[in-house]
Amino acid sequence: MWTWFYRLASPPHVYRVAATLIPWFLTAAAFAIGYGAIAGLVFAPPDYQQGDAFRIIYVHAPSGWISMFAYSTMAVAGAIGLIWRIKMGHAVAAAVAPIGASFTVLALVTGSLWGRPMWGTYWAWDPRLTSELILLFLFAGVMSLRPAFEDSNRGDRAAALLSIVGVVNVPIIHYSVLWWNSLHQGATVAKLGKPSMPPSMLLPLLSMMLGFMCFFGAVLCMRLRGEVLNRERQATWVREAIKS
Amino acid sequence: MNVGRPIEAETSVGARRAMMLIMHRELCLSFRRPEQLLQPLVFFLIVTTLFPLGLSVQLSLLRDMAPGVLWVAALLSSLLSLDSLFKNDADDGTLEQLALSGQSLATIVIAKTLAHWLVSGAALVLVSPVVAIGLNIPVSAFATMLLGLALGTLTLSWLGAIGAGLTVGLRRGNVLLSLIVLPLAMPLLIFGAGATDRAISGTSAAGALYFLASLCVFTSTLAPFAAAAALRIALD
Numbered sequence: 001m002w003t004w005f006y007r008l009a010s011p012p013h014v015y016r017v018a019a020t021l022i023p024w025f026l027t028a029a030a031f032a033i034g035y036g037a038i039a040g041l042v043f044a045p046p047d048y049q050q051g052d053a054f055r056i057i058y059v060h061a062p063s064g065w066i067s068m069f070a071y072s073t074m075a076v077a078g079a080i081g082l083i084w085r086i087k088m089g090h091a092v093a094a095a096v097a098p099i100g101a102s103f104t105v106l107a108l109v110t111g112s113l114w115g116r117p118m119w120g121t122y123w124a125w126d127p128r129l130t131s132e133l134i135l136l137f138l139f140a141g142v143m144s145l146r147p148a149f150e151d152s153n154r155g156d157r158a159a160a161l162l163s164i165v166g167v168v169n170v171p172i173i174h175y176s177v178l179w180w181n182s183l184h185q186g187a188t189v190a191k192l193g194k195p196s197m198p199p200s201m202l203l204p205l206l207s208m209m210l211g212f213m214c215f216f217g218a219v220l221c222m223r224l225r226g227e228v229l230n231r232e233r234q235a236t237w238v239r240e241a242i243k244s
Numbered sequence: 245m246n247v248g249r250p251i252e253a254e255t256s257v258g259a260r261r262a263m264m265l266i267m268h269r270e271l272c273l274s275f276r277r278p279e280q281l282l283q284p285l286v287f288f289l290i291v292t293t294l295f296p297l298g299l300s301v302q303l304s305l306l307r308d309m310a311p312g313v314l315w316v317a318a319l320l321s322s323l324l325s326l327d328s329l330f331k332n333d334a335d336d337g338t339l340e341q342l343a344l345s346g347q348s349l350a351t352i353v354i355a356k357t358l359a360h361w362l363v364s365g366a367a368l369v370l371v372s373p374v375v376a377i378g379l380n381i382p383v384s385a386f387a388t389m390l391l392g393l394a395l396g397t398l399t400l401s402w403l404g405a406i407g408a409g410l411t412v413g414l415r416r417g418n419v420l421l422s423l424i425v426l427p428l429a430m431p432l433l434i435f436g437a438g439a440t441d442r443a444i445s446g447t448s449a450a451g452a453l454y455f456l457a458s459l460c461v462f463t464s465t466l467a468p469f470a471a472a473a474a475l476r477i478a479l480d
Binding site for chain 2: 138140145154157165
């Protein structure tokens with residue numbers, strides 16, 4: 001039953017599996033993002049308060065979500081590599097870090113573009129923005145720690161440990177929404193909050209989420225293949241794989 | 245086959261005794277190099293002097309900015325001394341001997357971090373009233389500020405132990421150490437500056453202080469193990 005899982009510890013197997021997954025992920029992403037973009041940007045009704053400006057949510061919310069998901073993926077993959085000494089865990093963690101950082105930047109940029117018409121400012125020290133920025137710093141820390149070691153094995157394990165420590169901080173950052181507001185009286189931030197959206201707005205958003213997820217999976221597989229090749233460059237199977 | 249046992253029994257010490265020995269050694273070493281002890285404190289004083297000079301010297305404005313200035317300067321000056329937490333011992337091989345001593349690595353981390361906090365964090369807390377007077381913080385807020393700083397610097401020492409453990413094998417790990425530790429220390433800044441801010445405005449700072457205390461307990465229970473794991477990566 002677990003053999004499929006154990007086989008994921010083998011670099012050539014991972015290299016092949018990632019290759020077969022890429023077209024599936026890309027196709028699914030194209031359909032989901034295609035539908036989500038057209039339905040969200042064209043057919044969904046404008047928001048009664050924000051008008052058409054709300055439509056940036058179709059990029060903003062999925063990328064913010066993926067940024068958190070990518071960090072969790074990195075920490076879990078790092079933990080797998082650290083605890084069970086599975087090298088592919090570290091390869092996944094190394095491959096996912098720049099993707100996660102990119103989505104974090106995308107979430108921050110789209111958020112600040114959205115903030116300009118809605119809040120009147122590109123940047124506010126709102127807990128949400130700050131926590132996302134800290135997430136970016138955590139990504140930066142992990143990404144700069146790994147190559148700092150000459151021994152790549154040691155760098156992998158140090159980066160894994162740091163990303164696990166960072167995960168402990170994530171809920172603290174998350175709940176600072178409540179804490180910070182209680183300490184600082186800031187501008188009251190209008191958010192697209194709990195009230196349920198009409199299906200014509202919500203379905204494109206969910207579709208975009210799914211599409212971003214698949215796109216994330218596709219890019220992760222691509223980067224993972226490169227990462228595996230680089231790590232296994234001394235192995236004979238790599239020579240054969242490149243020749244064929 | 246029993247030959248080794250009596251000697252082992254003689255040389256092995258309990259965890260508490262080992263901690264006391266390591267702390268004593270660390271404190272001795274620190275006080276024999278007083279300049280290393282004083283430099284972060286002088287840095288703390290200088291940085292807090294920079295702010296009133298760079299900003300316009302309006303006392304009301306200064307009072308609003310004081311908690312943030314005080315806490316940022318405290319974080320930065322604590323970072324300065326963190327680099328040497330494990331580095332000197334790792335360079336001359338003491339750390340490996342300590343790791344081979346049979347004591348758990350977490351015990352060693354706890355002893356070294358506490359000793360480090362006594363000469364860096366606690367010293368900074370003692371100096372802070374001088375800075376606070378310069379920043380126009382009212383004396384009524386001193387108790388909150390001192391308690392907050394004590395909890396905050398101890399928490400930072402625990403976080404810093406993780407960072408120092410991760411970067412101990414690196415030749416130029418100092419900048420990297422700041423890069424790793426500062427994002428983790430941001431909640432500290434929020435609650436620490438918040439508590440001082442509330443104490444200055446005369447409202448109850450209990451909530452923020454409780455959060456600082458909980459962060460301190462949280463890090464002091466878990467960080468020794470994370471730092472020990474980091475050291476294990478560096479050592480093997």
